[in-house]
Amino acid sequence: MGKIKVGILGATGMVGQRLIQLLDGHPWFEVGYVAASEQSAGKSYAAAVEGRWHSATAIPDRVRGLVVGDVAGIAKAMASCSLVFSALETDAAGVYEEKYAAAGLPVVSNASAHRHTPDVPMLIPEINPEHLGIIPAQQKSRGWKNGFIVVKPNCSIQSYMAPLHALREFGIKHVIVSTMQAVSGAGHPGVASLDIVDNIIPFIKGEEEKSEREPLKIFGRVSGSGIISDDSIRISAHCNRVPVIDGHMACISVEFKKKPSREQVLAAWKGFKGVPQELKLPSAPAQPIVYTDDPVRPQSRLDRDNGNGMVVTVGRLRECKVLDYRFVGLSHNTIRGAAGGAVLTAELLKAKGLV
Numbered sequence: 001m002g003k004i005k006v007g008i009l010g011a012t013g014m015v016g017q018r019l020i021q022l023l024d025g026h027p028w029f030e031v032g033y034v035a036a037s038e039q040s041a042g043k044s045y046a047a048a049v050e051g052r053w054h055s056a057t058a059i060p061d062r063v064r065g066l067v068v069g070d071v072a073g074i075a076k077a078m079a080s081c082s083l084v085f086s087a088l089e090t091d092a093a094g095v096y097e098e099k100y101a102a103a104g105l106p107v108v109s110n111a112s113a114h115r116h117t118p119d120v121p122m123l124i125p126e127i128n129p130e131h132l133g134i135i136p137a138q139q140k141s142r143g144w145k146n147g148f149i150v151v152k153p154n155c156s157i158q159s160y161m162a163p164l165h166a167l168r169e170f171g172i173k174h175v176i177v178s179t180m181q182a183v184s185g186a187g188h189p190g191v192a193s194l195d196i197v198d199n200i201i202p203f204i205k206g207e208e209e210k211s212e213r214e215p216l217k218i219f220g221r222v223s224g225s226g227i228i229s230d231d232s233i234r235i236s237a238h239c240n241r242v243p244v245i246d247g248h249m250a251c252i253s254v255e256f257k258k259k260p261s262r263e264q265v266l267a268a269w270k271g272f273k274g275v276p277q278e279l280k281l282p283s284a285p286a287q288p289i290v291y292t293d294d295p296v297r298p299q300s301r302l303d304r305d306n307g308n309g310m311v312v313t314v315g316r317l318r319e320c321k322v323l324d325y326r327f328v329g330l331s332h333n334t335i336r337g338a339a340g341g342a343v344l345t346a347e348l349l350k351a352k353g354l355v
C-alpha cells in the first residue's frame, strides 16, 4: 500500500519545518502539499525558507522543489493530500482550519484556535486517546463528511502532563508549576536577541492561562456532544522565557488526595505506557516517561532529544514542604510539544481507521 499524502499548513515556520523534518522517510505519510502565507506562496519551498531553515539536516529533496501554496487555496490541497497538519499562526488557524475540515480533510493542529471548542479533541495520545470518540459528533453538528479537527495542547504543559497522568490513581488535587520555556516556542523570529540573551523574561502572553486550563480538558471525559473538563484539579502556573533554543523545563509541586510512596511514584512513571505504545505507532517512544537519578538532571541541552525528542525526562523527585512531592520535567517543545506530537496523533488516527 502507498503512503498517505499529507499537507502542511504553515510549513515555513518553526513547527512546519519540524514537521517536514519528521515526515522525511516516515513509514506511513509523505508530504504532498505545503502552504503558508501570501509572502511565501508561489515560491519553491527551498526559496521560501531561505535564510530561516532551522534544522541541522538539509531540506529533504522531495520537499525542496514543492511550490508553496497560499493557505487560502484549499482546492489544491484537496487534490494533493488526504490529511493536513496545521502549524499556522493562531489567527490564520482560526480562519482556515474549519474551512479545510469542511472541505473534507482531517486537520491535526498545533495552533490554539480550537483547543477549547468543546467537540474538538485536544490530544496527548498516551493520555486521552478516547477523546477521539467525539469526532462523529463534531462532524454531525457541522455537516462535515470526512473532515474533522483534532488539536494538540500547548507545548509548555507537555513536560508534566504525562508524569501527572501516570499518578492520577492517587487523586491529583493541587499543582503548582513554574516553566522555563525555550525561545523556539515563540516561533521565528520570536523574541529579540537583545531581550533574551543574558536574561529571563517572567511573562509569556496567554501561557499561564493555557497551562492552567488545558490540562483540565485533557483530563476530562467525553459526553454526548462535547468534552467535559475535570475541574476537580487546581493548577497555578508561572511561565518564564529563558535563553535556551529548544526544550521546555518545568518545576512541579503536586498534592494528592491519597499521597503515594516515593516507590509508588517511581514505579508508576517507569511502567507508564499508553495506546501508542500498545499499537507500536512509528513515533511512539517505547517508554514515554524516563526518570533520571542524576541530581543535576534533566538539563535542557543534554536531555531534550531523549527518545528522538518524544520522551519526557523527569528527575529530582523529592518531598515538598508545602504540597506532597516536587519534581522537574523536560520535553522538547517543537517535537513532543508540537510537530512530533502532531505526527503521533496522525498515526493514532490512521491506526484507528479515522484517516
Ligand code: NAP
Residues within 6 Å of the ligand: 009, 010, 011, 012, 013, 014, 015, 016, 035, 036, 037, 038, 039, 040, 041, 071, 086, 087, 088, 089, 090, 092, 093, 110, 111, 112, 153, 154, 155, 184, 185, 186, 187, 188, 189, 333, 334, 337, 338
Ligand atoms: P512561526 O514560526 O511564526 O510560523 C508561522 C507559520 O504560519 C508560517 O508558516 C507562516 O507563513 C504562517 N502564517 C503566518 N501568518 C499567516 C497568514 N495570515 N496566513 C497564512 N499563513 C500564515 O510559528 P511556529 O512557532 O511554527 O508556530 C506555529 C503554530 O504552532 C502556532 O499556532 C503556535 O502557537 C503553535 N505551537 C508552536 C510551538 C513551538 O514550540 N514553536 C509549540 C506548540 C504549538 P510565512 O512563513 O509565509 O509567514
